[in-house]
Amino acid sequence: DAKTTQPTSMDCAEGRAANLPCNHSTISGNEYVYWYRQIHSQGPQYIIHGLKNNETNEMASLIITEDRKSSTLILPHATLRDTAVYYCIVRSFPYSGAGSYQLTFGKGTKLSVIP
């Protein structure tokens, strides 16, 4: 699976949009971009995923560049509860066996939402 690069940390003012970038320049055509977050001392929480079109759900929006080499997760109105480590993960699809289901976590971006 393609590797990803994310900034180590970011700050965002409460109520503002948080834009978290991710570079995945070696992504291949059948690989999806997934975003998870991990609040301190909890398990990761699924946020959103996409292939090439922009996606939006009740939690966030995912913007994928046309060449698919980078993406941005947008939290439209950050709250203090959004403080967490955000992981951008690229994984192939469709699945070809048990081993290809796995998620490989990098170091992620530590987002701090400031009052």
Place this chain on the structure above:
Amino acid sequence: GAVVSQHPSWVICKSGTSVKIECRSLDFQATTMFWYRQFPKQSLMLMATSNEGSKATYEQGVEKDKFLINHASLTLSTLTVTSAHPEDSSFYICSALQDNQPQHFGDGTRLSIL
């Protein structure tokens, strides 16, 4: 949304004892479950992948005789840390997967070995 329950959330035990951690998918049948370990200030590391009714697949460097995984049904997987020692103290997290849906994670088990 999909819910994965992990139990216990926190356990302290003496060195040499065995500890069992349960992972349940509450509202869906999980074709595959995963076990991760996370040390302080580090990212999650995959330990093993398990499919219902078959032997787990362990990642390189993970001792299968020490970390016993049983996936007896489509909603339950267990991880048993046998003869636990202080270096096994960590945050253990399971996740469950149904078909082509995103993985959903439990809230983790903090294991402390004295």
